[in-house]
Amino acid sequence: GTENPASEVETGQSPPEKPKLVKCRSPGKETFTCWWEPGADGGLPTNYTLTYHKEGETLIHECPDYKTGGPNSCYFSKKHTSIWKMYVITVNAINQMGISSSDPLYVDVTYIVEPEPPANLTLELKHPEDRKPYLWIKWSPPTMTDVKSGWFIIQYEIRLKPEKATDWETHFTPKQTQLKIFNLYPGQKYLVQIRCKPDHGYWSEWSPESSIQIPNDFPVKDTSMWIFVAILSAVICLIMVWAVALKGYSMVTCILPPVPGPKIKGFDVHLLEKGKSEELLRALESQDFPPTSDCEDLLMEFIEVDDCEDQQLMPRPSKEHTEQGVKPMHLDLDSDSGRGSCDSPSLLSEKCDEPQAHPSKFHTPEGPEKLENPETNLTCLQAPQSTSGEGKIPYFLANGPKSSTWPFPQPPSLYSPRYSYHNIADVCELALGMAGTTATSLDQTDQHALKASKTIETGREGKATKQRESEGCSSKPDQDTVWPRPQDKTPLISAKPLEYVEIHKVSQDGVLALFPKQNEKFGAPEASKEYSKVSRVTDSNILVLVPDPQAQNLTLLEEPAKKAPPALP
Amino acid sequence: MDSKGSSQKGSRLLLLLVVSNLLLCQGVVSTPVCPNGPGNCQVSLRDLFDRAVMVSHYIHDLSSEMFNEFDKRYAQGKGFITMALNSCHTSSLPTPEDKEQAQQTHHEVLMSLILGLLRSWNDPLYHLVTEVRGMKGAPDAILSRAIEIEEENKRLLEGMEMIFGQVIPGAKETEPYPVWSGLPSLQTKDEDARYSAFYNLLHCLRRDSSKIDTYLKLLNCRIIYNNNC
Numbered sequence: 001g002t003e004n005p006a007s008e009v010e011t012g013q014s015p016p017e018k019p020k021l022v023k024c025r026s027p028g029k030e031t032f033t034c035w036w037e038p039g040a041d042g043g044l045p046t047n048y049t050l051t052y053h054k055e056g057e058t059l060i061h062e063c064p065d066y067k068t069g070g071p072n073s074c075y076f077s078k079k080h081t082s083i084w085k086m087y088v089i090t091v092n093a094i095n096q097m098g099i100s101s102s103d104p105l106y107v108d109v110t111y112i113v114e115p116e117p118p119a120n121l122t123l124e125l126k127h128p129e130d131r132k133p134y135l136w137i138k139w140s141p142p143t144m145t146d147v148k149s150g151w152f153i154i155q156y157e158i159r160l161k162p163e164k165a166t167d168w169e170t171h172f173t174p175k176q177t178q179l180k181i182f183n184l185y186p187g188q189k190y191l192v193q194i195r196c197k198p199d200h201g202y203w204s205e206w207s208p209e210s211s212i213q214i215p216n217d218f219p220v221k222d223t224s225m226w227i228f229v230a231i232l233s234a235v236i237c238l239i240m241v242w243a244v245a246l247k248g249y250s251m252v253t254c255i256l257p258p259v260p261g262p263k264i265k266g267f268d269v270h271l272l273e274k275g276k277s278e279e280l281l282r283a284l285e286s287q288d289f290p291p292t293s294d295c296e297d298l299l300m301e302f303i304e305v306d307d308c309e310d311q312q313l314m315p316r317p318s319k320e321h322t323e324q325g326v327k328p329m330h331l332d333l334d335s336d337s338g339r340g341s342c343d344s345p346s347l348l349s350e351k352c353d354e355p356q357a358h359p360s361k362f363h364t365p366e367g368p369e370k371l372e373n374p375e376t377n378l379t380c381l382q383a384p385q386s387t388s389g390e391g392k393i394p395y396f397l398a399n400g401p402k403s404s405t406w407p408f409p410q411p412p413s414l415y416s417p418r419y420s421y422h423n424i425a426d427v428c429e430l431a432l433g434m435a436g437t438t439a440t441s442l443d444q445t446d447q448h449a450l451k452a453s454k455t456i457e458t459g460r461e462g463k464a465t466k467q468r469e470s471e472g473c474s475s476k477p478d479q480d481t482v483w484p485r486p487q488d489k490t491p492l493i494s495a496k497p498l499e500y501v502e503i504h505k506v507s508q509d510g511v512l513a514l515f516p517k518q519n520e521k522f523g524a525p526e527a528s529k530e531y532s533k534v535s536r537v538t539d540s541n542i543l544v545l546v547p548d549p550q551a552q553n554l555t556l557l558e559e560p561a562k563k564a565p566p567a568l569p
Numbered sequence: 570m571d572s573k574g575s576s577q578k579g580s581r582l583l584l585l586l587v588v589s590n591l592l593l594c595q596g597v598v599s600t601p602v603c604p605n606g607p608g609n610c611q612v613s614l615r616d617l618f619d620r621a622v623m624v625s626h627y628i629h630d631l632s633s634e635m636f637n638e639f640d641k642r643y644a645q646g647k648g649f650i651t652m653a654l655n656s657c658h659t660s661s662l663p664t665p666e667d668k669e670q671a672q673q674t675h676h677e678v679l680m681s682l683i684l685g686l687l688r689s690w691n692d693p694l695y696h697l698v699t700e701v702r703g704m705k706g707a708p709d710a711i712l713s714r715a716i717e718i719e720e721e722n723k724r725l726l727e728g729m730e731m732i733f734g735q736v737i738p739g740a741k742e743t744e745p746y747p748v749w750s751g752l753p754s755l756q757t758k759d760e761d762a763r764y765s766a767f768y769n770l771l772h773c774l775r776r777d778s779s780k781i782d783t784y785l786k787l788l789n790c791r792i793i794y795n796n797n798c
Contacts, residue, residue, distance in 0.1 A: 030668055055654045082666045083783075084776050086654055106650050110779050111633075150790025150798045151668045151783070175798075199786075200629060200779065 014042035015098025019091045021105040025114045028144035028152055029083060029198070032076050032109050033069035036091040036102065044095040050074040055086035083109050113201030116142035118156060118194045123212040133218060135181040139194055142204060153199035162188040163211070186218035575634055578627040617732045618789045624725045625785045628718055629778040635714040636771040642708065647761070649768040657773035658749045659689050664780055671787055679784050680733050685746040686777050687726040693749040694719040697770060700755045718774070736792065
């Protein structure tokens with residue numbers, strides 16, 4: 001506090017203001033320095049003194065050295081420095097008017113350690129042969145730190161950056177006094193700084209900047225590494241080539257399996273080349289129906305059966321009875337009319353006396369109906385009604401939009417769009433059992449299912465039609481056939497699938513054994529049912545068959561059945 | 570000397586322990602670690618010192634942080650420091666107080682001093698944890714560190730005993746160590762007095778952990794590195 005306040009008023013002089021101890025620092029845990037801030041001097045010359053006493057002692061000492069640490073400082077040499085002891089330090093400002101003392105500062109040297117920055121920072125560019133070039137940074141521990149004996153434990157931090165850059169790249173080193181920097185940009189001038197820290201204490205100031213210029217031709221990478229990489233790649237390539245050569249095809253196949261070419265069972269290209277259409281078609285018979293577009297022209301003639309006198313159902317030797325069991329019809333028909341000829345062996349036939357079941361009628365309805373649902377033309381041809389309804393063999397023809405193709409009883413997958421199955425509900429009903437169609441919803445594919453495309457489309461569409469037919473034929477075959485209701489305006493168009501697409505055989509009694517439509521999944525044809533008579537012919541010229549009670553469960557595995565063409569309405 | 574540092578130290582310690590275990594299997598002395606005490610195997614002195622130095626460093630970091638936390642929260646403007654002078658129960662131990670004195674102290678003496686300090690802190694550390702737990706509003710920063718220090722202290726004591734056994738074979742006596750009797754003041758009802766007692770304890774802990782750390786690092790450089798760290 002101040003003394004003699006009275007004189008302050010008189011002379012404008014006063015005792016000095018209380019000084020303030022700013023900080024004390026020890027650079028090496030062996031000495032330390034304290035600095036203070038003087039207050040106002042009160043208009044008189046003022047002296048400052050620093051006094052202290054140590055923990056556990058009562059004796060008060062004065063600062064041993066006011067000079068070494070600069071103005072307003074007190075330096076404690078080694079002799080006067082004790083570690084792990086509290087110093088209670090006070091600074092006093094004295095002038096003529098009085099003395100002012102600062103607040104005491106409690107200092108333990110252990111906790112005020114702040115070293116000088118590291119010394120002797122040197123930068124050197126090194127470019128050893130066969131190794132990457134680098135910048136070699138070296139330095140020494142700061143002054144007044146005894147690192148060797150372990151009294152002072154130190155760690156360093158180096159930072160560097162290209163001159164123009166804003167961000168520093170920093171590196172820590174726990175003890176060593178050198179550092180190697182790789183990945184420098186050539187042509188740049190780098191600035192480097194370093195600082196250090198004791199194991200317990202404050203970081204030093206950053207050293208002054210050192211700079212170094214990286215020459216333009218400074219190699220960033222070392223070439224030997226790239227040579228190595230190149231050789232390695234070459235070796236790998238060679239190995240791969242060798243492996244491919246050895247394994248060859250199998251490897252390539254493994255990686256790039258060959259795209260299977262389209263195949264039509266039974267379709268022998270060579271036969272086609274030879275021009276033997278008959279053989280070709282024969283070969284095709286055993287395959288799934290419908291024939292390819294190539295055969296379309298050949299099949300065009302098979303639509304109508306005009307004159308059924310000599311029609312006979314000829315068991316077709318089918319080469320292979322595939323699951324579908326649908327065979328294309330024999331193809332020697334008129335090519336123009338699109339009407340099946342009675343010679344067509346695949347027709348169910350007995351003598352067709354009455355051409356009423358006229359192919360022409362059964363001819364694919366053209367015109368609007370066809371347009372509307374060209375695909376779904378199923379025509380049931382009535383067998384020549386030689387008898388009074390017995391032994392009538394329904395002919396089933398499905399007309400595609402072209403109306404020139406035999407509709408072949410096919411497995412769903414084979415029901416190509418070109419074969420449309422008309423609502424031969426009866427036929428369907430007659431058809432024994434479902435064709436086991438996979439029957440997807442026909443309705444949807446109604447439009448698409450039996451397109452008048454030449455290509456054989458399998459799968460869904462066929463299935464779709466199948467389903468329709470199946471649906472139509474789900475009910476027990478009976479007399480009361482329900483003609484398939486025309487879906488959209490065409491009576492001929494219906495969703496009712498034709499069930500029986502295949503004439504297995506015709507017995508002596510004129511019993512027609514029909515094969516249910518086969519699911520493509522089914523291998524051999526399943527038991528066929530026999531129909532011995534046609535119960536009636538509907539308006540749309542669909543034959544309704546009556547199953548033959550006698551021979552219901554014929555299984556025909558041996559003979560490849562002929563496929564009954566769907567009857568044309 | 571902050572929490573980051575201490576967690577760094579912790580992970581470094583863990584890493585060191587793992588690495589030491591690996592090293593010990595192929596280490597300089599080429600003898601495996603002996604988890605069950607001395608027998609057929611012997612940990613190398615260098616590894617023992619390395620481990621001990623790391624633990625002592627860690628303990629001092631934790632102690633400093635704990636003290637600073639307490640000071641910040643409970644001791645501002647209270648002038649506890651004045652009461653803390655001369656309050657450490659270990660001040661009777663004749664520990665060197667500057668570098669020259671330390672360098673002139675024989676390593677046996679230094680090691681005994683270290684052991685004495687470590688042993689004399691077992692008890693206060695145990696009570697510190699208990700009492701800090703009971704302290705109302707004790708921040709986790711203080712409590713967790715107290716618990717950690719207590720554990721590490723035990724570990725360091727074990728390590729030091731092993732080092733002692735190797736450096737001074739045959740020395741089996743246990744020197745007497747100062748006993749702490751500050752428990753009542755930790756439990757006093759007067760809050761200020763109690764906080765003052767805590768302050769003292771933490772202040773002394775910080776100091777003694779610094780002593781142990783410094784002496785060990787000195788010994789490490791002297792014995793293992795031949796004064797050429």
